[in-house]
Amino acid sequence: MTTLTRRARRAEAGGSSHKQPDGEEDGAADRDLNEEEPDDSKDIRLTLMEEVLLLGLKDKEGYTSFWNDCISSGLRGGILIELALRGRIQLEPLSLRRKRLLERKVLLKSDVPTGDVLLDETLRHIKATEPAETVQTWIELLTGETWNPFKLQYQLRNVRERLAKALVEKGILGTEKQNFLLFDMTTHPVSNAAEKQRLLRRLQDSLLERWVNEPRRMERRTLALLVLAHSSDVLENVFASLADDKYDLAVNRTKDLLEVDPEAEAAKAKGAEMIWAVLAAFNKS
Template sequence: MSSVTQRNVGLIQRKNVGGSENSDPDVQNADHRHIEEDEIDHDSKETRLTLMEEVLLLGLKDREGYTSFWNDCISSGLRGCILVELGLRGRIELEKAGMRRRSLLTRKIICKSDTPTGDVLLDEALKHIKETDPTESIQTWVEYLSGETWNPLKLKYQLRNVRERLAKNLVEKGVCTTEKQNFLLFDMTTHPLTDAVVKQKVIKRVQDAVLSRWTNNPQRMDKRLLALIYLAHASDVLENAFAPLSDDDYEVAMKRVPTCHFLFSLSLSLFLSLSLSLSPF
């Protein structure tokens, strides 16, 4: 059976034939760059999505409106998105590595600014991080926010119904709609895709990053896009962005994913450090 390659809004597709003000200049700079980057990458009239919303959008089935029942990674992956998004917006940072050069996963997260982001999930997580003493590591916070802890005193940090809340955000932004589907024994709220262009553009950005615009220089790769690729892979939804590719492009893209992981590790300390910068450095 032969394959036909089509382009839809620049997307490679294959189908078979047959809040309050803050005086912290770093926070203001991060917020400004967050908006500025979106306006550069997207038309100002287009929908702007957070990392969490983009990862969930990649995981949602277009017509069915729900994620795969077999995906047990997306829950913790979305919590990781929340932490990175807070870092990109200048709200949290990693403690300094120190003389022993500790690994990224063991370094503690510190609240840099409690200025509200305007996103309910982000602000809820930020509140937990600010109020926690002693501070905790990235890995521990992913566990706390996911509710995966044996310590009953830490269950209060769990972010509940994250997927449903993010899906409602997508509905409010006109990307998805809300429906009720019957699955024999129970009814489930689903969120089928209504604006395919938004999802296609997210997929195209991911495809281009590992193909036509590929660079193994972390200084030249867009940090938010690099984070999206890493977090999509950690959430087990990256395959959905690569599935429409031709066999040759798919093979190239998958070979470059491990390099993206390495580049993301190099950049993570910049996401959550005192030298936070969203512009090329």
């Protein structure tokens, strides 16, 4: 049974008698965002940040490319999207002034802890910040790219290592020590290759067999991951194993997807506003 069929049957079973009270529609949408493939209950649940890091890690070496200077900010963008999909934060509602995505502040929606250390640390920062900041400013603050010495406490430290340890605990990565002539470094090679292949296939299928041609119709966690993988400069790793014809098709569709107007797409799908705001922030930087 497909995901679409299951959702349709649930909708028919619920009918109008189960309409959500005002203000709860977003919560229902957020729960819906967490639905992946029909057999997803058998798979390991990963956050967007863990998935981005897994895409960027060299399987045998267990570290990301030394030349990749984008993944740090990409992971921080992933934290904001993950919090939004879990119903903890949202963009400032539109008013008569019709602010653009990068002008709208990030507002706290719920301070209930998520159980994830990085997400909850960021949630505390957002809760304690007055006045509120924009998406682009939060990415800069969480990355530590700020000239304001009074805001250095917002920087999230050792993010890659903390995510790697979480993936070790989930049985996807291992831990090794490698000598790099002048120093030793802890690395995390992939130990569960099947889980990484599942992730790669999900993204490949979303651009090939299950391509929907309209971003607003794409499953939002998949859309978010494509945006973050591009922003973190690890998207090429998704296409590496494809045959030439499928590679060209996937690359062209990704280009079409990422070159849309974030403002227009955010207006079409309220639940995806944070995804498009993060893309807009990276497009501007």
